[in-house]
Amino acid sequence: MTQMLPLELAHKMADRARSILQPYFRTRIPIQDKADTSPVTIADRETETALREMLRMHFPSHNIIGEEHEQVQQGGDFTWVIDPIDGTKSFISGMPTFGTLISLQHADLPILGMIDIPISGERWVARRGHGTHYNDQPCHTSSVTELADAILYCTEPDPFNPAQLACFDRLARQVKLRRFGGDCYLAGLLASGHIDLLVEADLKIYDVMAMVTVIEEAGGCISDWHGQPVGGSDWDGSLVASATAQLHRQALAVLQGKPSQEPPESGI
Template sequence: MTEDDIRLAERLAEAAGAAIRPFFRARFDRETKADASPVTEADRASEAAMRAILAVERPQDGIIGEEYGREREDAERVWVLDPIDGTRAFVAGRPLFGTLIALVEANRPVLGVIDQPIIGDRWVGAAGRPTLFNGAVAATRNCARLDAAHIGTTSPAAFPAGDLDRFLRASGAAGDTLWGGDCHNYGLVASGHLDAVVESGLKLYDFAALIPVVEGAGGRMTDWQGRPLDADSPGEVIAAGDARLIEAIAAQLN
């Protein structure tokens, strides 16, 4: 991962946002995927815009995208794209959805961008560097006690069977629980406004970009067993601003 990669990731975010904004709160075609999640013209336009740039700038790299699948996924470097994380929010006209862009090397995300093209928030995390929020250094909040922690998750409907009860056990022990927010929640952890996010049923394109952002701000991300995340991890995720919270949350989940 190089400085050029970071600049490229931000260019991808700009291109994705330019493709998305004309569709926001406008009329557009919508359909439902096999997993019952909505997909829109904006999702496809956004990912197509990013892929077009990568085809020119990084033709040897792999790509894993939510809408257009996998290309050269066994390459040494793979870009992982979620054009609109929070499509339901986008469809409803809520501006907290975002574009997720990650670069994976040796099976580990080393670069991540959370970009919110409507409200203008952008977090950029890169291995070995501090996470930046709109150009300024971001830092997580110290909070080691679960009963004092503010935790978040997107929706009770997003948990696979059985996982919701496990989450409710953890959230019941927390100081407060915020529902909704999609990828924005992870940015809030990185900036110290939210203490943790707990989710499951995620795909690689849902969580790869989040890891460098949260960890570059001083936090930690693991699966529900407390194991570090990589490209082969299951979709169970704990993101905590204070690493000491991981054990307490995992104990409630398990």
């Protein structure tokens, strides 16, 4: 068998996920509640099983982390992180903004990320050092640097604890526009420059790793609310992503209860 490049395989995985998910969309399928009360369907599990089989076939020595099945730890430096349906609540309620997330890490560094939206046929893909592409065309975050000019999105406020909700509300009062809903689609919109800020909480590693490379390679910034990398062992599940470094610093300051103004430039 000819060795397939990771990017080529990621595209084939996303194509396979589309072929499974599209026939299930807006059909009556059983819904189960997992231990954390989040919903899951046969579509989630069937898709992840298919993606894992492709990974085992082409990269049997790589580790695998997914939402619906147990981790596969082979002991190497390469780890695939996959989420067959990011936005299962949207999927089961007929909203087309759910997506499939595929990412590859080397050690702790995300080096490949893909966000695929099966129903609309949109795909964002990024490799470390090669930029982000939307349906094969280069894309970039917006140039917004001030909160007053920013469009802020959040999937839903329910995961915020009371302290986080207060911080989010404080940030939302300072931006140009606040909207809700979108799941991983929001990360793609940020990478393409349509929105400027994304704030979430109570996420898991499979929710975010694809977003990291897609957003950073498009020119944006992504971290937890403390300014630290997402997905690590000390990560609290929070996320803030911004179109520019200046906007990111301001958003973090507000979320941390600090003054949001950029420091004046030195005249020296």
